[in-house]
Amino acid sequence: MKFLFDDTIAGIATAPGEGGVAIVRVSGRDAASLLCSAFRGKKNIAPENIPTRLMRYGHIIGADGEVIDEAMAVLFRAPYSYTREDVAELHVHGGSFCAQKTLARLVELGARIAQPGEFTRRAFENGRIDLSQAEAVMDAIRADGELASRAAQDQLSGSLRREIEDFQSRLTMLLAKIDAAADYPDEDLDEETRVSCVEEFRRLSDRMQVLLRSAKDARHIRDGVATAIFGAPNAGKSSVLNLLLGSDRAIVTPIAGTTRDTLEERLVLRGLVFRLIDTAGIRDTEDTVEAIGVDRAKNTIEQADILVFVIDSANQADFDPQVAASLPTDKPLLVLLNKSDLTTEVSSSQIETLLPRAKVLSICARTGEGGDALRDALYEMALGETSQSSSQLLLGNMRHVQLLKEACSILQRGLDAAMSGIPVDLLGVDVQQAWQVLGQITGNTCEEDVIDAIFANFCVGK
Amino acid sequence: MDFYVAGSYDVVVIGLGHAGVEAALASARLGAKTLAMCIQLESIALMACNPAIGGTAKGHLVREVDALGGEMGKAADATCSQFRMLHTGKGPAVHSLRGQADKKEYQSYMRSVLEKEENLDLLQAEARDILMRDGKLYAVTTTTGALYETKSVIVATGVYLKARTITGELVKESGPSGLFPASHLSASLIELGIPLMRFKTGTPPRLDARxxxxxxxxxxxxxxxxxxxxxxxxxxxxxxxxxxxxxxxxxxxxxxxxxxxxxxxxxxxxxxxxxxxxxxxxxxxxxxxxxxxxxxxxxxxxxxxxxxxxxxxxxxxxxxxxxxxxxxxxxxxxxxxxxxxxAIEYDCIRAEILDHTLCCKDIKGLYFAGQVNGTSGYEEAAAQGLIAGINAALALQGKEPLILDRADAYIGVLIDDLVTKQTPEPYRMMTSRAEYRLFLRQDNADMRLTRKGHAVGLASDERLARLEEKERQLAIALEALARHRLRSNELPQQMIDRGLNRDTSYLASERVTRGFSYEEVRAVCPELPEIIPSAREQAEIHLRYDGYISRQMSQIEQFRRLEEMALPADFDYNALDSLRLEARQKLSAIRPLSLGQASRISGVSPADIQVLMIALKQRRMRLQAQGTKVDPMTGVEHAE
The missing domain is CATH 2.40.30.260 (Elongation Factor Tu (Ef-tu); domain 3)
Structure with a gap:
């Protein structure tokens, strides 16, 4: 068996931290002999005689013959392994100590420590998985939060690829029709071909848009939902943050303008990550440091996915109609009427008149009243429509999103052209181009720069 | 059998159908001393099937052959009895010219052109053997005992090799139209290691006009x-x-x-x-x-x-x-x-043994062109004959070959398909085979190819001058169109009827873009120069389809990137276990020149191409480490 790569890599395959078992994985031409040197089973078996895919009991043995750990070992012979190379796995006791010592022993024996994602890269380069699957593995490695790993799992199983390949096969069928019209010009196939193009361009771009809408949710799921908390100075923004996080991360003082910078905290609600950004109060200020904070606050609002507007219900001056009017209208907005234990100067009906699209909640950040309702509201706003159907395919990778957008806009341009009466055979250019762009997602068009770019992400510094 | 030495040539062409004629003329015109033989001189340039030149996709081939300096277009112009530009209601990529041929006139025109060619000898004979000596091509013998020494051979035997015609139950050893078949050469080809297969094609009945x-x-x-x-x-x-x-x-x-x-x-x-x-x-x-x-x-x-x-x-x-x-x-x-x-059944070769010059990869100087390569059609044959003839002559002069790629010409598509894809039935040129057909139009064949034809010495100076004049007039027209406006108060009624009005100022180029002809616009924009029709047509196409054409050009750029990634001839595909077995076998058999060509082999998947791409990179790094210079763009290796 010959291999694409000369060296043998080793790494700890299980997540760091406490756990029952840790797995040390080895891949490459020397995997079998490394297994033999590092592991001693009941019988001494030569590397070439190790049975494939059979778990054996034994011990990890150090350079001086000392026992490092009790272990199970298994060898997957090429090409039937994760990387399509010979792969050995050593299952040792959990916790990083045994795994680290085992890894160190393998390095001593000649293995190289794997770069992040390198096993996956080998799987890809050896043709075992395609680009979208490889990227999904990378996403899974980076993902924190349960929903994120579910989205990554989705891609891994190839459901994204199947969807894109379906787009591609529909485009291929369409191209066949356009080709037939060009090959048999006497048969007058142009008009029926045009109708097919219009229908199919429309149908496909619609389906792509559904997928693209899910991209926003997927980004939320992977990167966390950027949630801007803002309002007039001293309206209680930091208290709201603390209410959500249950800790005194932000300084809560009664002096207006205490929070001079934006603070960011991560909150996990039912598997979904929120990046809570506490901003300085929005008001005109003479204080330079605070002024920078106010600018940032405006910036944060621009970039946030969700807006939380905190209003002191006891202070009529807090509800500035100008600020309300300047808020972006395309983002979910939650208005919190804070300090409901004091007298109420601002009523929810007042807010509903000015900001009809907002969801309004009354809370008391100090006592914790309304906290559950607040968490529910955030979760619902973040997931939007997708929270309904948890099985939906989520498009989570930014490169994929961009390519899909490009394909979608090519089809929309083609749709316009088809309807404007352009000669049908020209539409073949649109179809080819869209097909090509989609192929960059699944990797079934082969462009070197795409592969290079993805490799750059696989292995930092290599 | 004993042979006598009857002559000595640079190139011997076997067969004088549409491939043989172009091959013989191209080779002779490029200075090679050429002998062209066929079984019956009366059958030179015979149209055994339809009485037409050109038509869908084939009209493109005729124009391309002409643009390079071939003969078919001129012969059609001199002898056809009717000319029609087909599909003018469709996009410019599908327009194609068709001529109704006069079969007899066409043949006598071609025969007289051949007879006037100085470097060319004609011979009625059946080729018997292609001989090699010391691993080199050496001679062609005939069934009558003559031996012609030669450095190159172009086999253009059409459907004559071991031909049998089938008419209902009646099977005869015969070439088309009752002509003699070629019964000896197949054995010689097999001896040379050329793999043969049987193809079958047919022609419809002819009816009595009365x-x-x-x-x-x-x-x-x-x-x-x-x-x-x-x-x-x-x-x-x-x-x-x-x-x-x-x-x-x-x-x-x-x-x-x-x-x-x-x-x-x-x-x-x-x-x-x-x-x-x-x-x-x-x-x-x-x-x-x-x-x-x-x-x-x-x-x-x-x-x-x-x-x-x-x-x-x-x-x-x-x-x-x-x-x-x-x-x-x-x-x-x-x-x-x-x-x-x-129907007629005949021997043809497996064209994947050929390179893109139509030369056999394993026997230097042995070329194949036309139906013997598994194609069908006069135009397909002529195109191959031209390329084989040009390259046989260029090789003898030690010059760079003329290779057209899929984005240069339909001819490039045709040859690349032949040598890359194993076609299970006679290959016919079709519009859909050309991925870049919006660029490969029949109207710009001269702009695409004449400079190449001139560079190899086949297209005449006059031909080049005509091209340059067309391009000059096109540039003037485009410049004037972009600068001048219509005289709105003079707009004729038919332009008003098409949505224009006399109170608006219109830019000339925009009106052409929107579907008015250059001449219609010039009638109300006297600043526009009078230009030749071919330049007018280019200006109109350029303005109307610019968006699509420039997108096609960027697709071509992408295509060429893979085309330029060279696969070394000694690349050991069997050593790459990550390639699937079928891919390894196909790649070893066809030995593609580039990653692009590899990607078009059926049975080679995109995943295989990715594996190749990575293996190439590793090979490059290894070679660089050893001090071999490797072109970073193309991967071409230069030993120090």
């Missing part, structure tokens, strides 16, 4: 004025004769459907290669089940002759089925068959 009721058909006249094929022909002064159009109907289709099991090509259709098969009438009935009729053109074989060719009824069905089907067609109810349809 038995056709032309009053029930639609008259199809030629274009006035006729548009020439050759970029060297200014105008054609000929009395054009009409063709006639009729249609099949449901009854015709029913007869064909009822007998589909009797069609030898039908099994090929079910295997399904999409749209890419020869459009015989039964194919069309299968492919377009919803259509209740297909056009049938009735075409005279020679000017003033009785024999009528039935275009659109090409069929491999038994004669009786054809007879019944023909009699259902309007105008043909009482038709009499004058020449029976027949």
């Amino acid at each position: 038995s056709i009721d032309f009053s029930k058909t639609v008259v199809q006249d030629g274009d006035v004025p006729p548009v020439p094929f050759s970029f060297m022909t200014d105008e054609i002064d000929v009395e054009q004769i009409p063709c006639h159009l009729t249609n099949t109907n449901e009854r015709t289709h029913q007869i064909l459907r009822d007998n589909m099991h009797r069609s030898p090509l039908y099994s090929g259709i079910i295997e399904g290669t999409g749209t890419r098969y020869c459009p015989s009438i039964e194919d069309k009935v299968v492919k377009f089940p919803a259509r209740d009729r297909h056009p049938i053109f009735l075409e005279p074989e020679v000017r003033g002759g009785l024999e009528i060719y039935v275009q659109g009824m090409s069929s491999s069905m038994p004669e009786q089925v054809q007879f019944d089907a023909l009699h259902t067609i309007e105008g043909l109810e009482n038709c009499r068959i004058m020449r029976t349809a027949y």
Whole structure:
């Protein structure tokens, strides 16, 4: 068996931290002999005689013959392994100590420590998985939060690829029709071909848009939902943050303008990550440091996915109609009427008149009243429509999103052209181009720069 | 058998059909001392099937052959009895020129051109052996005992190798039209290690004009004025004769459907290669089940002759089925068959043994062109003959070969398909095979190819001068169109009717973009110069389809990037276990020149290409580490 790569890599395959078992994985031409040197089973078996895919009991043995750990070992012979190379796995006791010592022993024996994602890269380069699957593995490695790993799992199983390949096969069928019209010009196939193009361009771009809408949710799921908390100075923004996080991360003082910078905290609600950004109060200020904070606050609002507007219900001056009017209208907005234990100067009906699209909640950040309702509201706003159907395919990778957008806009341009009466055979250019762009997602068009770019992400510094 | 040395040549061309003629002329014109032999000199440039040059996709080939300096376009211009630019209602990529040939005139024109060529000797003989000595091509012998020493051989035997014709139950050892088959050369080719296979093709029956009721058909006249094929022909002064159009109907289709099991090509259709098969009438009935009729053109074989060719009824069905089907067609109810349809079976080579110059990869100087490579059609043959002839001559002079790629020309598509894809049936040029057809138009063949033809020495100085003049006028026109505005107050009524009004100021170029012709616009914009029609046409296409054309150009750029990634000839595919087995076998057999060509081999998947791409990178790094220079763009290796 010959291999694409000369060296043998080793790494700890299980997540760091406490756990029952840790797995040390080895891949490459020397995997079998490394297994033999590092592991001693009941019988001494030569590397070439190790049975494939059979778990054996034994011990990890150090350079001086000392026992490092009790272990199970298994060898997957090429090409039937994760990387399509010979792969050995050593299952040792959990916790990083045994795994680290085992890894160190393998390095001593000649293995190289794997770069992040390198096993996956080998799987890809050896043709075992395609680009979208490889990227999904990378996403899974980076993902924190349960929903994120579910989205990554989705891609891994190839459901994204199947969807894109379906787009591609529909485009291929369409191209066949356009080709037939060009090959048999006497048969007058142009008009029926045009109708097919219009229908199919429309149908496909619609389906792509559904997928693209899910991209926003997927980004939320992977990167966390950027949630801007803002309002007039001293309206209680930091208290709201603390209410959500249950800790005194932000300084809560009664002096207006205490929070001079934006603070960011991560909150996990039912598997979904929120990046809570506490901003300085929005008001005109003479204080330079605070002024920078106010600018940032405006910036944060621009970039946030969700807006939380905190209003002191006891202070009529807090509800500035100008600020309300300047808020972006395309983002979910939650208005919190804070300090409901004091007298109420601002009523929810007042807010509903000015900001009809907002969801309004009354809370008391100090006592914790309304906290559950607040968490529910955030979760619902973040997931939007997708929270309904948890099985939906989520498009989570930014490169994929961009390519899909490009394909979608090519089809929309083609749709316009088809309807404007352009000669049908020209539409073949649109179809080819869209097909090509989609192929960059699944990797079934082969462009070197795409592969290079993805490799750059696989292995930092290599 | 004993041979006597009868002569010594640079190039020997075997066969003088459409491939052989272009090959012989190109080689002789590039200075190679050339001998061209065929079994019967009367059969030079014989049109054994349809009496037409050009047509869909094929018209492109004729223009390309002409742009490079070939003869076919000029011969068609000099002898055709009718000219029509087809599909002018469709996009510019599909426009194609078709000439109604006069078979006899065409043959005598070509024969006299061949006879006038200084470096060229003609010979009636059947080639017997191609001989090698010390691993080099050495001579061609004939069945009459002559031996001609030569450095290169171009095999252009068409359908003659071990040919058998099949007419119903009757099987004969015969070439087309009752000509002698070539019975010896196949054995010699096998001895040289050339893999052969059997192909089959056919031709429809010819009808007696007196038995056709032309009053029930639609008259199809030629274009006035006729548009020439050759970029060297200014105008054609000929009395054009009409063709006639009729249609099949449901009854015709029913007869064909009822007998589909009797069609030898039908099994090929079910295997399904999409749209890419020869459009015989039964194919069309299968492919377009919803259509209740297909056009049938009735075409005279020679000017003033009785024999009528039935275009659109090409069929491999038994004669009786054809007879019944023909009699259902309007105008043909009482038709009499004058020449029976027949199928012909012949030896052809597996073209994947050839490189892109059409030279055998393993035998230097041995070229193959035309139907012997598994193609069908006069134009396909001529295109290959031209490329083989040019490259045989260039190789003898030690010059760089002329290779056209898929984005240069239909010829490039044709040859790349032949040497890359193993085609299971005769290969016919079709529009859909050209990925970049919006750029590969028949109207710009000169702009794409004449400079290449001139550089190798085949296209004349005058041809180049004509191209430069066309380009000069085009540039002037585009510049003027972008600068001047229409005189709105002078707009004629027909422009008002098409949505313009006299109070608005219009930019000339925008009006052309929106579908007005250059001449219409010039009538109300006198600042525009008068330019030749070919430059006008370019200006109109350029303005109307610019967006699509420039997108096509960027696709071409992408395509060329993979084309330029060279695969070394000694690359050991069997050592790459990450390649799937089928890919390893195909790649080892075809030995593609580039990653691009590899990606077009059936059985090589995108995943295989990714593996190759990575293996190439690793090889490059290894070689660089050893001190070999590698071009970073193309991967071409230069030993220090």
